[in-house]
Amino acid sequence: MSTNSFGHLFRVTTWGESHGPAIGATVDGCPPGVAIDEAFIQQWLDKRKPGQSKFTTQRREADEVRILSGVFEGQTTGMPVQLLIENTDQRSKDYSEIAEKFRPGHADITYWQKYGIRDYRGGGRSSARETASRVAAGGLARAAIAALVPGVEITGYMTRVGIHEIDRTRFDAAEIGNNPFWCPDAQMAATWADYLDGLRKSGNSVGAVVEVVAKGVPAGLGAPVYGKLDTDLAAAMMSINAVKGVEIGEGMAAAMLTGEENADEIFMGNDGQPVYSSNHAGGILGGISTGQELVVRFAVKPTSSILKPRQTITKSGEAAEIITKGRHDPCVGIRAVPVGEAMMACVILDHLLLHRGQVGENRGRIG
């Protein structure tokens, strides 16, 4: 039992604070013989790295990962893999205000109330910086998935920024990497750019919706009834900083449908595998993958650190006004995209191993 660990068999424990010497992920349970090196993991970290556009925090972190254990001659050994990322841009500044005043919408007050002590520098453990460790672990998970089940593709993108949602008829996966928003709708990317620019200049921020899709995931992953694939995905995404809602397939909108509308009818495909008339279920039935695309969506709340003055209290209970200066993201959802992908990768790998452990290779055939 560790509340800083995630996963059943592919077990990721992250550690470290925003302004400590380093952060990292201790990853246990990775299959042996997976080809991996720092460069492979680095590419995913680079996607999450701050300071890549004016729409994310201007903190400059190299985010260089080092593999300290569990890899030998370019392959995993089955031993714990330590992924360490040094913190290099802990800008020395005056923390006296943040040490005393609780920033609204932040973990400042609850960490204090819970623990009676907190590393307030840059949010400490509650900083989104922790998600770099997840991305590193997710990189390893991707490599292991590829070794086990060729052809799995995990893709995250934003579908909404504040009041502006993408138009699904313009969805183009090729566009996702062409803009700083991981936006599959080129036209909407332009709208977001203007919108976020305005918010940023006014010292405001806004929420977003991120969608993560996994293709090529085999049927049969997920273990009823508390290790369901959707249960673990929900936990994975909700554990990301600032996430307030998680949806599988139709998500909350499923409440508005009738049974007739929501039915995914089943047919036999040409390759002898079942196919479905639709994917309202998001690729999961009874907590187990169907072989369709896994579709997960989550809402990220607007960054709480804004330049507008707000009312708060101090540790000693005095009323106070606070303006959070610093290098913050106008839309923290942007950097949540690679994090969501990483969590998806970790969950898929974990369930590949879990399924193999309990069931092995044999399972029910159709036809």
Add this chain to the structure above:
Amino acid sequence: MSTNSFGHLFRVTTWGESHGPAIGATVDGCPPGVAIDEAFIQQWLDKRKPGQSKFTTQRREADEVRILSGVFEGQTTGMPVQLLIENTDQRSKDYSEIAEKFRPGHADITYWQKYGIRDYRGGGRSSARETASRVAAGGLARAAIAALVPGVEITGYMTRVGIHEIDRTRFDAAEIGNNPFWCPDAQMAATWADYLDGLRKSGNSVGAVVEVVAKGVPAGLGAPVYGKLDTDLAAAMMSINAVKGVEIGEGMAAAMLTGEENADEIFMGNDGQPVYSSNHAGGILGGISTGQELVVRFAVKPTSSILKPRQTITKSGEAAEIITKGRHDPCVGIRAVPVGEAMMACVILDHLLLHRGQVGENRGRIG
């Protein structure tokens, strides 16, 4: 590691199939000295019991719980509590169709693909019948919470049935028990009755949204970063049959707000505890409870078992048409209300114990 277990220290393992001899919950980690008897637990089971109105399945189950262990002379002993519920209405019928054909929207096909064997009678383990075990465990959790922290109140209700959402200005908690829908809006309850009657008669079904609120939960519960209170609540709710989305506080709508709109400003209350100008956060900051109301919402998809014929395949891969007869719920969301309450109770108790374990009674004071 058991995928049929839930919770860190208050650990609930459910077992049993819809049409086996019994179902139950093995509950470990309950504090000793908690006053409990079968009657106390029974009251919550009675809320979930099928057949109480024409809007839920007409299956007749006594749902009588027996405590087989862990309780002595009316108090828990700290030993595992076995809560057993016999299945009494496993109506003998012909299962040959369901044994061969996969019902769309059900776990039939995925259980088969994963395990190569499934107890198809009434859905087996994937039946909503499993949730009775959760409700029993939740009853025990409520008793333990009351022993630890007086004044916690957990209340669930429906806020939406299909296209009809409650009007929050008419919200009246006293109405919740006055209609078969746990609806806090008396006027909407009448609308739902008509709406569901129509759907039921046409052999259709519809989704719903359930909201569960906990009052009186102390600040400081929840453990970053993968045992966050919202993470565990999301997992708890997503693990309930047919749930496709989970929200905390503003939920998915948080994506549409600006940082300014979403800010819950902090003030000092008259009792020396912090108060907040609003509760967009749903009572959780940084994964830790603030002391405000915990607000969780989840969407339940429409019952997949409908009387409309749909296309499917058989185990041998043949195309087939299926009509699911039987005693099903036109809106399974109704019976999910006490289940959501039970999961909330389990999560709260679990985190009370977890907090006490790591931190004890002392924590950061304000003022």
Add this chain to the structure above:
Amino acid sequence: MSTNSFGHLFRVTTWGESHGPAIGATVDGCPPGVAIDEAFIQQWLDKRKPGQSKFTTQRREADEVRILSGVFEGQTTGMPVQLLIENTDQRSKDYSEIAEKFRPGHADITYWQKYGIRDYRGGGRSSARETASRVAAGGLARAAIAALVPGVEITGYMTRVGIHEIDRTRFDAAEIGNNPFWCPDAQMAATWADYLDGLRKSGNSVGAVVEVVAKGVPAGLGAPVYGKLDTDLAAAMMSINAVKGVEIGEGMAAAMLTGEENADEIFMGNDGQPVYSSNHAGGILGGISTGQELVVRFAVKPTSSILKPRQTITKSGEAAEIITKGRHDPCVGIRAVPVGEAMMACVILDHLLLHRGQVGENRGRIG
């Protein structure tokens, strides 16, 4: 985290008290498709059943196991298996003495000090009756092992009763079932019979050593460094009532050997598998099985319930004398033999699944 659960993937949770309505094991993670029925499990329970000779407690329990879940048409489904055993011989008697006085050598005083409440009837949860649940789970584990790796044989026997140890030169596996002591040395069995008869008549008891050997276990089981096979076996055996020591291979005697004496040299066998010149290691190197026999030994202390008067105190702190009447075992080690076998089976199955989960079928070949 449940302290009444054992195992990583084959997860056994036992529940129930000596004089409650029933005891049982909730077993999660069993592979699907394992042929099993109550008769198969019953045979192992019958080995442990009390009252089979004058050397074990005269309590009469049918110890009839019922499978309440997880099995369908004679095969496991991969769902939790509930194994329930009703208590039928909870002889009504006067518990007032045991309720007030703490029996020396028993859990009475520590359960009271820890929990402030205890089910004192027959020792409640701390009774050796709990081990029947383990034996039932072990029966299921044996069936699953047989389905995964044909040819594994698990055999337990006693090697010492008090001052009398078997002579290994007379070791005859065929004798084990021929005497009430699971003794592989027929001559020693006769000695034990006289010795125990004397102790029983004088109201005394004595300790014993049990050895459990598993043949046919493949190389590669066990996961460094805290899930080592020897670590899990040590925990498994030490968790059995009254066990005070656990040894692997040479055990404590390894301390007396030189490196030269203790070396198990390695050769290539005719079947292309490594063979060893000896098995000081007990079949485990670096926490991983070598393919040799697994050899585990544990010491069971003498039954604390004896007819000799001893000094103790009452709940209110008064000095008192106690004589424990009742139906007790003069040598509780006898009934620990099938329990040790069951724990061995659970550990082996657990590690078969764990290995398959992380590594799959492929591993390092020699030659």
Add this chain to the structure above:
Amino acid sequence: MSTNSFGHLFRVTTWGESHGPAIGATVDGCPPGVAIDEAFIQQWLDKRKPGQSKFTTQRREADEVRILSGVFEGQTTGMPVQLLIENTDQRSKDYSEIAEKFRPGHADITYWQKYGIRDYRGGGRSSARETASRVAAGGLARAAIAALVPGVEITGYMTRVGIHEIDRTRFDAAEIGNNPFWCPDAQMAATWADYLDGLRKSGNSVGAVVEVVAKGVPAGLGAPVYGKLDTDLAAAMMSINAVKGVEIGEGMAAAMLTGEENADEIFMGNDGQPVYSSNHAGGILGGISTGQELVVRFAVKPTSSILKPRQTITKSGEAAEIITKGRHDPCVGIRAVPVGEAMMACVILDHLLLHRGQVGENRGRIG
């Protein structure tokens, strides 16, 4: 589930290989507000450090620990604590022999058979170097215990080296630190020095017995029936490299005693706490601490790396002779003493937290 993790609530995950860049421990669940710094932890590492006498390996490691997270301004924050130790003396040498030949008595062959890949440099993950991480974690555990329960003292020492056992009548705790063997019997320490010198010169090695005693541990720790204090201690000690047997109190010798001899009678002490006539039980009844001294003993096998030539095979299955050169311990038991202490500390702290979580401060009073 991580097989490189230990503990329920105080959860230690170690990582790293003998000749990788670093090793360490990721420790989660530590209570907040515990005063700690690197110097405090370093003192325990210095006890284990190799090269301090001619009786331990001549490898030179600074074993300097760095705290990378979870500590702020000299106190733990309740967040994961990363304890990192760089490897500085990975002497570059020719590993071609060890890469091909399996050293008898080592994990070489089983790691290969299990994983199909192994970091053979210095034994990789199976090296006793891993125990430095345990000692670091144990240092943190000691600090936390002191914060929770003042007065706990944990002391380890050797009681046997090969054929030479200490004389308990000469036991003097003050002697333990006065010789390179942690020997409480000054006369025996001299005997061991000669004995080991002879073995070392002849290129041989020998086993040992280590005893670890904890004083001042409150009654009530340990959670039946698979999280018993003795169960967790057995697992903790058996997980240490080269350990082949674990005993609690009388240990294996309990098998030779009668119930009358083994009885620890109970009396009321002057301070209103129970006292016992003896401590055959080693301070644990029913898996729960009695408040007496906790007494654990374990046997360490002789170092397998000896200078005598032995028979083995190569990866390709060829017969080969091997002489293990290098810097090895003639009696690895010596350095196991601080490791055993560290494991004891981790187990005690873990159960302090676990007890507080489930039961809180209140428990059964006597008198």
